[in-house]
Amino acid sequence: MKNGIRITSLISYFLIILAGHMIGLPFILWLLFTAFQFGNIDQLFALLGIVGIILNFTKWKTKFFVTILSFLFMLSPIVSRLVQVPFEKFNYLGFQIPLAIFILTYVIYIIVNVKEKQLVTAT
DSSP states (O other), X not given: OHHHHHHHHHHHHHTOEEEOSSSEEEHHHHHHHXXXXXXXHHHHHHHHHHHHHHHTXXXXXXXXXXXXXHHHHHHHHHHHHHHHSOGGXXXXXXXXXXXXXXXXXXXXXXXXXXXXXXXXXXX
C-alpha cells in the first residue's frame, strides 16, 4: 500500500502540465530542460526537484527526514513557478488536478511512514 501511494504521488508529479504558448509541457520535461539552462535561477529549483525525485529511489526513502526533504525539494520548483508567473496562468485542470493528487498522496505517504515507525518502536 505504501509503495502504491508513493508511486501514485510520483506519477501525478510527472503528469503536471505546464501550459506553453502552443502546447502544454509535462513538468518532468521542464525539470530536465531547465536543469541544463546555465545562468538561470530556475536551474537551482529544477535541480532540487530532480534531487527530490532521486531521493524517492534511495534506500533511505522511508526515513522521516528524507521523505520531508524530498517533498520540499519536489515542491520547490512548483512554488518557484507559481511565484514567477502570474497565478492566472495556472488556472487549468492539467495543472491543478495532478498537483492536488501529488500533494495529497505524498502527505499521506509521509503520515503512513510516521505511523509505521511508531508501530515498530511501540513493539
